[in-house]
Amino acid sequence: MPKVLEFKLPDLGEGLTEAEIVRWLVEVGDVVAIDQPVVEVETAKAMVEVPCPYGGVVTARFGEEGTELPVGSPLLTVAVGSAEGDLPDNLSGKGTDGAESSGNVLVGYGTGAPAARRRRVRPEAISAAAAPVAGPAPVPVTAPAPGPVPAPVPDEASGPVAVVSPLVRRLARQHDLDLRQLTGSGHDGLILRADVESAIRAGANGTAVAPSVPVPVSPPASRPAPASAPVAAERIPLRGVRGAVADKLARSRREIPDATCWVDADATELMAARAAMNGAGGPTAGPKVSVLALLARICTAALARFPELNSMVDLEAREIVRLPAVHLGFAAQTERGLVVPVVRDAQSRNAESIGAEIGRLTEAARTGTLTPTELTGGTFTLNNYGVFGVDGSTPIINHPEAAMLGVGRIVPKPWVHRGELAVRQVVQLSLTFDHRVCDGGTAGGFLRYVADCVEQPALMLRTL
The missing domain is CATH 3.30.559.10 (Chloramphenicol acetyltransferase-like domain)
Incomplete structure (x- = not known):
């Protein structure tokens, strides 16, 4: 019988009390290994990938991207322990209580163990999991309803992307760029910020790099232009x-x-x-x-x-x-x-x-x-x-x-x-x-x- 453990946002050091979720690295139903990074957060000091100390199946996520969470609030829940043989063998390392954990002293930096390839688990494999630990129950971000099965993606299109910087990944996401289509100019083909900016400029000049954006059609000249609405002041969060x-x-x-x-x-x-x-x-x-x-x-x-x-x-x-x-x-x-x-x-x-x-x-x-x-x-x-x-x-x-x-x-x-x-x-x-x-x-x-x-x-x- 699997056990569901709750992983909370750890203290990332230097007296930091909160962090903003920049990007989730796992989905509900994914299999995660011990110390595998599961979320990318931005603190007042730096961008940090936070590894989970448990190995198992992700059953819930708490907080959307862009949400600011205080230290100690729930990040996600993980079902640990085998169920119908669906959890891989490399998710071992149970403690005395049967829970899988890395036992890290400084949570948030990990032990450097190689992360396992993510894999989805059948919903019935985790349906018998126990409830999360007691406490306030935030609404989890559940998995989307099943839709049409997409065509299989070739291995070369689903492999790792040569990008180290979280800022480069964010810049590419903001401009709908597929990093797999770029050739990095850094060492060993590493994709740098300059490569992404160059691709953005190329897209703006009409080169087929970024997806095209439909151009709005102007109203006929004979039709009077609608009165412009008042422009609201821009508010920029201080965080x-x-x-x-x-x-x-x-x-x-x-x-x-x-x-x-x-x-x-x-x-x-x-x-x-x-x-x-x-x-x-x-x-x-x-x-x-x-x-x-x-x-x-x-x-x-x-x-x-x-x-x-x-x-x-x-x-x-x-x-x-x-x-x-x-x-x-x-x-x-x-x-x-x-x-x-x-x-x-x-x-x-x-x-x-x-x-x-x-x-x-x-x-x-x-x-x-x-x-x-x-x-x-x-x-x-x-x-x-x-x-x-x-x-x-x-x-x-x-x-x-x-x-x-x-x-x-x-x-x-x-x-x-x-x-x-x-x-x-x-x-x-x-x-x-x-x-x-x-x-x-x-x-x-x-x-x-x-x-x-x-x-x-x-x-x-x-x-x-």
Whole structure:
């Protein structure tokens, strides 16, 4: 006799309390293996595929795609235990109570066991299952009524699709694109976001890639056009990443008495040093060192001199907590909103190592695969808003950090160099800081040291 177990939305870590269902990966009646991903959810930190700790037959799902569920609410129910021999042998692993479970400590990440191929089970095989566990009974999403039997799909049309990013899959669904018809430009044929966007553009230009959309027929010219209805204001829910950012920025403004100081710096020598680094070694040299990586290395050197800015305020204890390690965050704009990936232990990395980690995290941010751990725990943030073509800004501190360095665009400007007017590469640097952790003298000293390193990169040799 099979037993029906209820799988609830697990705590995905980092204090997250809710998640939005993006896409169901299983249907009612599917056979699932232990630790097989069953639903794709979006939290305030990242997109996550949630594996089920039970192996058996899915008997009910709770929540439609787009529904936001709190942690601990039911996700689905699974009938475990054999019934009329319909459950496959690989769904073994019963505990002492006969229930099949992975026994994971951190639910939501799985044990890495290979997922079994999904298979539907005859309704009579699960009709004798016991009722779900006691508690409020949400209305399950039942399987659709049986219709005409479709023609069998060839194996090559039903195999796996070379797509890793959930955002790529969502973009394709929104534009009715069949990913199996695309050829990926990534490694080993991986379908990238650029491939999907290219297919969308091709469809818009009339190429047979996306399904055509009927064009509405205009009314005859002699017939008066109907009066246009009033356009309602658009309402955008503050949830997911955008909601988390809104909450954090509002809290920062409420709690942190921030102040900003700024200075213009001649970045000509820094740009020359970067060109020399990237030109050394020829074709066999490692990855190029970015300007952001050099600025990040300058920040770690400055924080070693001014540790007050690598701290946070404990309001309950009324204490300033100076942190031993620099976990350097950098602002990155994505389709899901502003995110701040974190380079761990940046104080122990050189410019090349920091640059490599920034590159990895940036690509993960672009594809929507950043984990909650990679988006939390920062102690200082570097914000390069110069990529948007602006010179300056007064950013809001990333709570609960104590400071943020802003970098504007680097552009040729008139500059007095060695007593003469010359055209130099000039950048504006701004520091927004928590006035509770230090006074203006400390903040000014930090910013001046950063500017000096930008103008004379050799100053950093003392700390390398």
